[in-house]
Amino acid sequence: MYYFYAQDFTCKISYRDLSGILLCSTENSIITMISEPTSSLILNAPETGLFLDLGCGECDYTNILGSKSRKIISVDIQRPKKIHKKEITFMLSSVEHLPFNDNSFDFIYCLSVIQFIKDDRATIEEIFRTLKPGGMFYFTIPTRRSPFRIIRDLEIRFGTYNYPQFNVTHHHYYAKKDIEDLTRDLFQIEIVSGYKFNFIRRLCNLILDLFKVRRGVENIFHSIFKPKLGDETPHIRNNCTGESSDYKHQERKKNFKHFHPLSWLIYGLAYHYIIVAKKE
Structure with a gap:
């Protein structure tokens, strides 16, 4: 099962969880189809705070959850092949x-x-x-x-x-x-x-x-x-x-x-x- 995630930099994103389905409503958004555990992660992540992404791989989850109010440190035993955002903090560990x-x-x-x-x-x-x-x-x-x-x-x-x-x-x-x-x-x-x-x-x-x-x-x-x-x-x-x-x-x-x-x-x-x- 797949869901849609709206990543928006100009207005607030609203989510609704109805019978396990993630619905996103926003304007001027970039809509991306995501998997079931990712949608659950989005719904359970706090709006602010210091986050730790363990076993981050290619930092996909870091890219999805990253925002101005969230500081995320990504950790893995191998360095990602390509880090898409300059602001990502990665550590080998x-x-x-x-x-x-x-x-x-x-x-x-x-x-x-x-x-x-x-x-x-x-x-x-x-x-x-x-x-x-x-x-x-x-x-x-x-x-x-x-x-x-x-x-x-x-x-x-x-x-x-x-x-x-x-x-x-x-x-x-x-x-x-x-x-x-x-x-x-x-x-x-x-x-x-x-x-x-x-x-x-x-x-x-x-x-x-x-x-x-x-x-x-x-x-x-x-x-x-x-x-x-x-x-x-x-x-x-x-x-x-x-x-x-x-x-x-x-x-x-x-x-x-x-x-x-x-x-x-x-x-x-x-x-x-x-x-x-x-x-x-």
Whole structure:
């Protein structure tokens, strides 16, 4: 699903969110079609403050969110090939060891990055350290039970994966419990949702691609039903030792009490979770 984003330098932009659809109304605007997580990011980003774009890539999100009232620092382990705006502040840095003081940022966002980091809990702790009290952390992570995971693995195995730049080992996939462990004692979860539920089309494309390369259809079934060797389960580091199981259960209930169990079931079928968390 795609949305439209209006970038306007002469008048105020107004947004409306109706049944998950982002509507923009403005005059003298530049209209750009954007993806679902980007529209959610726009809606959740504060109007002012110091932002941190973690794993910024080519600074696409920095370009979208940048304004006179927002100062954004973009961080990645590789320098962008081309920075389109001179006012972009870019720093080479690992997400695991950020070169910033405690309580520095009003808003931090990190889209589809955390799953590539082996010690994801340490990364979340580092983000927590640099975020101001009351600040918001927006991030997306891949779901553990989504059909997209199987389809992606099949595409990579058969050489039909169309995104070679993202063909990097995922150390983690996430379900509800994994998110609880990842954020426990650090963040209060404010919003949980998912994006990309239409996996049927991608599955059909995979089958067509397999016919193009003259591979047997039986390979598909063998790959689906044969357990994948070396499949790693997320390893979550927990710094809080000595906690009783009752205490952990109470904390989980406190953090996720306003999310209906059916919501987790539905969002678990999506490509990624979209999560907005608050530093208390």
